[in-house]
Amino acid sequence: MMQLNIVDETSPLKAVILGTAHSCGPTPSAEEAYDPKSLEHILAGTYPKEEDMVQEMDAFSKVFEKHGIKVYRPEILEDCNQIFARDIAFVIEDKLFHANILPDREREFTAIHEVLDQIDPNKIIRPPEEVHIEGGDVMPWNDYIFVGTYTGEDYPDYITARTNKEAVEYLKEMFPHKTVKAFELRKSNTDPKENALHLDCCFQPVGKDKAILHKNGFLVEEEYQWLVDYFGKENVFEITKDEMYEMFSNVFSISPEVVVSEKKFTRLNNWLRDQGFTVEEIPYSEIAKQEGLLRCSTMPLIRE
Template structure:
């Protein structure tokens, strides 16, 4: 049986499922776009090319292996975008959750079935169909579980609304000893204002720091709660343009080591000032699909 355990976002990573950009298919049509940022690039003719995205993911894999992380990959599906493995599943403690994602993406999950089959079946949980949840909205943080959600009545009209109230209630029931804290996210068809997932406007880092974007949160008190939780002096506040570029979607290999996009100069300088080792890689093409480093990973085991 494969051991799984994830208690937070920053403990030393041992095993991860990294998505793949191979055979991701032709540029989608405008109607096929799942998010406003992809749509923007489809219409502008700047949608990323497969070979560029493969090169970016190879750079990511090389950094992970440099730190002796076991890197697992999904089975290849022809003409299917399999980059964002975070969307399809997530781990909290020693429990593996199958995410309830957009129905069109069902086959992406089947492509990691060979990995799921190695996990104790008693620890594999599928929430009821009406409990919508994606891994980008879920952040285990020791005794807390942070979840991004959208509970307004027009939920079903928003393709960018990915996690609902029922899912938050289910997770709360399953972890009675943890504090589950949900945050209402701003959903918009304008890519500059849309927080697709919680990790698009917030991410905790080792040494109790965090990246935050105030406008990603619909309720100011909820944003303020995070500021108080981490301490104002420990927070790197990003602008709406930096949120659009996915500044908060970096990825921690450990409490000391963070993988970041090489163009995030302001952030990367701050991280180094805080004492982090920053591994810079190119990931700007993949970011055109409103996803970045955290979105491409599904951690199974952290020490």
């Protein structure tokens, strides 16, 4: 049996699910877009091609192999976008939560059966139906669980609002020994530069005590300020609106010392190196057109 273990975002990674871009289907129509960035590229005729995305994910896989990490890939479903493994499930401590995602993505969950078959069934948990939650909004950080949410009354109007207030309450019940800290995110169905699709689109811890942050992604300035105070201003890399749009905060930590990043993120990558990190640079700009990047494509199972 596999012993799941995730208590933070950066401890040394041992096993991970990496999505797949194989057989991801034709370019969606404008009506089928789930986020404003995909829509922009569909309309402009610059939506990413499957072969380019497959190459980008292969580069990511090679970095994992180089670092001796066990990589699982989903079973390939025909004409199904299975790149963003983070949306369908997430692990906190020793439990795997099956996200209540958009119904037509349900089969993506069954496609990770190679992993599910190795986990004690009592440790695979399906939240109640009213709990909407996606892995991109959930960040275990030691004694905390950081959660991105949107609790406005117009929640149903936003296809970009993925985690609701019921989810915040549910996590508090499931982990009474942790502090669940929720952050209201700015949502837009139409303007990708005004939309934080998930918490990891405007915030992510790196190393042991540092963070990448985008102020405008947060609706409530005090909540943003709480993070700045928690990590310390000198430990925060603040990204611009354009950098958020390029997904600068959606890098992925293999360990407290090693961060996988997009090779074009020059300003961020230089800062990381100045802070003493090893930066594994890979091309990922085609996948980024779907408003998801490195953290979105992975679902960590075991960290040391």
